[in-house]
Amino acid sequence: MASARAPLSIQTKWAVRYTAALLVSISIFAFYVYARIDRNLEQDARLVLELQAQELVQELADGTGSTEGLTEYVERHVASAEPGVMLGIAVYDLAGNLLVARGSLQGHGVDVPREVLRGGRNTPAVYKAELGGRASYLVLATRAPNGIVQVAVSQHRFEERARHLAWVMVLALPLLLLLTLGTGWLLARGSLRPIAQITATARRITGANLDERIPTTGSGDELDQLAATLNDMIARLRESMERMRQFSADAAHELRTPLAALRSQIEVTLEKERTPSEYRGVLSGLLEEVETLGDAVHAMLRLASSEAGIDPTRRASVALVPLLDEVMDFFEPVADEHEVELRRTSCPEVSISGDPTWLHQLFANLLHNAIKYTPAGGRVTIEAALHGGRIAVRVRDTGVGIPKSEQERVFARFHRTGARQEVPGSGLGLPIAREIARAHGGSIELESTPGVGSTFTVWLPLGDHGPPAP
Amino acid sequence: MQRHTVHRAGKAIELTPKEFTLLEYLLRNAGHVVSRTMITEKVWGYGFETYSNLIDVHMNHLRRKIDRDFEPKLLHTVKGVGYVLDQRNAPREEREGIGRPA
Numbered sequence: 392m393a394s395a396r397a398p399l400s401i402q403t404k405w406a407v408r409y410t411a412a413l414l415v416s417i418s419i420f421a422f423y424v425y426a427r428i429d430r431n432l433e434q435d436a437r438l439v440l441e442l443q444a445q446e447l448v449q450e451l452a453d454g455t456g457s458t459e460g461l462t463e464y465v466e467r468h469v470a471s472a473e474p475g476v477m478l479g480i481a482v483y484d485l486a487g488n489l490l491v492a493r494g495s496l497q498g499h500g501v502d503v504p505r506e507v508l509r510g511g512r513n514t515p516a517v518y519k520a521e522l523g524g525r526a527s528y529l530v531l532a533t534r535a536p537n538g539i540v541q542v543a544v545s546q547h548r549f550e551e552r553a554r555h556l557a558w559v560m561v562l563a564l565p566l567l568l569l570l571t572l573g574t575g576w577l578l579a580r581g582s583l584r585p586i587a588q589i590t591a592t593a594r595r596i597t598g599a600n601l602d603e604r605i606p607t608t609g610s611g612d613e614l615d616q617l618a619a620t621l622n623d624m625i626a627r628l629r630e631s632m633e634r635m636r637q638f639s640a641d642a643a644h645e646l647r648t649p650l651a652a653l654r655s656q657i658e659v660t661l662e663k664e665r666t667p668s669e670y671r672g673v674l675s676g677l678l679e680e681v682e683t684l685g686d687a688v689h690a691m692l693r694l695a696s697s698e699a700g701i702d703p704t705r706r707a708s709v710a711l712v713p714l715l716d717e718v719m720d721f722f723e724p725v726a727d728e729h730e731v732e733l734r735r736t737s738c739p740e741v742s743i744s745g746d747p748t749w750l751h752q753l754f755a756n757l758l759h760n761a762i763k764y765t766p767a768g769g770r771v772t773i774e775a776a777l778h779g780g781r782i783a784v785r786v787r788d789t790g791v792g793i794p795k796s797e798q799e800r801v802f803a804r805f806h807r808t809g810a811r812q813e814v815p816g817s818g819l820g821l822p823i824a825r826e827i828a829r830a831h832g833g834s835i836e837l838e839s840t841p842g843v844g845s846t847f848t849v850w851l852p853l854g855d856h857g858p859p860a861p
Numbered sequence: 862m863q864r865h866t867v868h869r870a871g872k873a874i875e876l877t878p879k880e881f882t883l884l885e886y887l888l889r890n891a892g893h894v895v896s897r898t899m900i901t902e903k904v905w906g907y908g909f910e911t912y913s914n915l916i917d918v919h920m921n922h923l924r925r926k927i928d929r930d931f932e933p934k935l936l937h938t939v940k941g942v943g944y945v946l947d948q949r950n951a952p953r954e955e956r957e958g959i960g961r962p963a
Contacts, residue, residue, distance in 0.1 A: 675940040682897060683914055690911045720879045721905055724922040725915055748906075755909060 402583050406575035413571050414564075421560045428556055432549040433529070437517060439476065440531040443468070443542045444515060447480065448535040462491045469494035477545035479522070484538055485510075495522055496543050503539055507532045519546070585614040589621065601629035641805050642691050645818070649684055653677060690819040693752060694804070697826040701746050708742045709750050711782065715773055718754045722762060730767035733758075738775035741782055743851050745831045753827040756820040757786040757847050764845070765790035777853075781833070784849045792841035801837070824849075869931055879904065880923050887936070887946040896943035920944055 399407075450464055465480045472478035472494070479496030483489055487508045489500065499522045507516050515533035522528050522543065530543045585608065592605045604625065605618040660673045719735060726733040743750060754773075761771045769789040776783050793801055802825050805818035821835075824847075828835045832852045839845035865881035867874050876884065883904050887895065897916040901909050924936045937945050 672940075675942065678942060685898070686911045686913055693911065717905075720877065721909055721912070721915075721919075723877075724918045727922070728918050751906075751909065752911070755912065759912070759915075 401586075402576060402579040405579040406572055409575035409579075410568055410572045414568055417564060417567065421564070425553070425557060425560065429553045432552060436529050436544055436546065436549055437531070439544055440517065440529060440542050441515065443478070443480070444531050444533050444540050447482070447540040447542070448533065451482065451535045451538050451540065458490055462493075465491050465493045475545075475548045477528070477543075477547070479528070479543040481541040481543075482538055483541070485534075487539065490538065494543075495528065495545065496541065501528075501530055501541065501543065503532045503541060507534050507539060510534055582614075585618065589614075589618055593621070596625065598632060601625055601632060638691075638695075638804060645687065645805055646684065649680060653680055687819070690823060693749075694819055694823045694826060697749060697823060697830050701749070701830050705746045705748070706744060707747055708744055709747045710740070710742050711775060711784070712738050712740055714747070714750055715754060715775070715784070718751060718758055719773065721755065722758045725759070726762050726771065729762055729765070731762050731765045732770040733762070734770070735773040736775075738773075738784075739777050739782065741777065741853055743782070743831065743853065745851075749827045749830065753824050753849065754784070754786075756824040757849070760820050760824075761786050761788035761790065761845070761847070764788065769844075781850050781852055784851070785846050786849075787844065787846040789844040792843055792845055793837070793839040794841050798837050798839060802835075867927070869927060872930075874926050876923075876926065879919070880926070883919060883923055884927065887944065890946070892945070892947045894939050894943050894945045899943070 446468075447465075451461070461482060465482065469478050469480055477495045479492070479494035479499075481489060481492040481496040481501075483503060487503060492498070492500070501520045501522065504516045504518065515531050517529065517531050519527050520530045520543070527546050528543045529546050530541060532539060532541045534540075589605050592603055596603050604622050607615050607618045607622070609615065656673065656677060660670070665673075715735060715738060719733060723733055758771065758773070765771055765788045771789075772785075772787045774785045774787065776785075802821050804822045825835050828849055828851065833850045836848040836850070837845065838848070865876045865878060867876060867881070867884065883900070886900065886903050897913040898910070900916050900919075901913045920936070920938070928934050928936050933948065935946055935948065937947070939945055
């Protein structure tokens with residue numbers, strides 16, 4: 392997966408970021424520790440110096456005052472000190488003349504600070520000095536009642552320790568970072584494994600293979616939720632694919648029978664020579680059937696497009712009353728022929744936001760359906776009433792009615808009610824009406840009593856209400 | 862409802878607005894055969910294209926008003942093709958194809 396040209400994987404990115412963050416915090420920590428320890432070491436050195444100086448001051452005060460005795464004392468002291476400390480001791484009289492110098496101070500005089508000489512301060516002065524051009528020393532000078540004491544220790548040993556510590560840190564840091572990088576990489580791989588599974592599953596999914604599901608761990612974490620969400624999406628896709636497949640199958644089935652009839656008519660006609668008038672007669676009959684087929688295909692297209700929702704560029708404000716009048720105009724002669732009375736009660740003057748063509752089709756389908764299933768002498772009534780922000784348009788007929796068990800199925804595609812299979816129609820009128828109502832954010836309800844009649848109620852939102860999110 | 866009146870042989874005939882539009886369309890295409898689909902689209906507009914098979918009903922209504930009590934017959938069915946409005950009372954077989962509206 393990780394080719395040289397491929398972008399950095401999330402796994403690598405996470406490991407690198409993790410390591411970088413750690414590098415910063417460890418560096419700060421190491422610097423702090425180093426500074427602290429460095430200071431502590433210097434304080435230790437001062438303490439050693441102060442203790443030595445105190446003893447000397449005491450000796451100077453208690454001693455006999457002879458230079459020999461003092462020299463002997465200082466020599467003993469220097470000899471007994473740890474060799475690594477490189478202790479040096481010098482004693483001056485109050486005027487600043489050297490009385491004795493031993494250890495590291497022997498032969499390498501270090502000036503006594505002026506304030507100490509003058510007695511200007513009581514606290515010891517501590518300073519750094521180079522002795523014989525070698526390592527640096529920490530020097531302490533203090534004034535006793537009868538002389539001046541100077542003590543020096545090498546800083547070498549303390550510096551050595553500090554340097555050692557620094558080296559340990561410098562060497563340990565890359566190792567630590569390497570370890571972190573590796574751990575981070577492994578951790579990231581562990582937590583990203585579900586994503587790899589999702590990717591693999593998604594690759595396998597095709598239109599024909601929507602039964603596949605991404606395995607969920609049940610942990611409920613973010614990736615588990617993602618997997619569940621994707622599974623839901625796949626399920627919805629599967630459902631709509633299934634509907635499309637069903638529709639294609641139904642449509643093909645619906646078209647097959649009339650096409651077979653056309654074919655056999657043509658075959659029979661071609662069996663022998665016919666007169667021009669016979670040909671004309673057959674062709675006219677065929678044309679009529681083809682026109683009916685064309686209407687059915689139109690209806691299928693309308694259904695397919697209404698399921699996809701309203702084209703926003705065709706949305707307009709449609710006045711309800713003229714719309715209903717126009718539809719009634721169209722069906723008036725049809726109702727006449729069926730000897731069905733068609734009438735409309737007064738309707739509120741409202742507008743619906745939607746596709747005018749579709750709204751025409753919606754009411755045309757309901758009206759046509761009502762007229763078709765109403766026996767001669769019956770009546771079809773259109774009423775409309777406001778209910779809150781919605782308008783209810785009722786198409787009420789005194790027709791054959793629909794038994795409860797069939798009421799949901801009348802909205803199924805290519806369904807024709809019970810024994811009335813002989814009633815012509817595409818079997819798509821009501822499904823189209825329902826899809827159009829849905830596309831406008833509305834719905835269709837059906838109430839029906841067999842033998843008494845049916846009422847289809849179209850509920851539509853008023854004004855600029857868009858359809859709900861699909 | 863608003864009515865439109867036309868006259869034939871001195872007699873007034875009341876038409877509905879749609880019947881009037883339909884007659885107007887046929888007159889504009891007089892002598893040319895128009896198909897049901899063309900009539901649906903031109904006279905009723907969109908939203909009714911799945912109902913071209915109901916055009917015959919409208920034609921029968923119009924024919925009853927403008928032709929039933931008059932001679933010669935003006936509105937002719939070209940079987941399986943559509944309709945034509947013209948004065949010739951010629952046999953259907955002589956007509957050819959579907960006329961194109963101007």
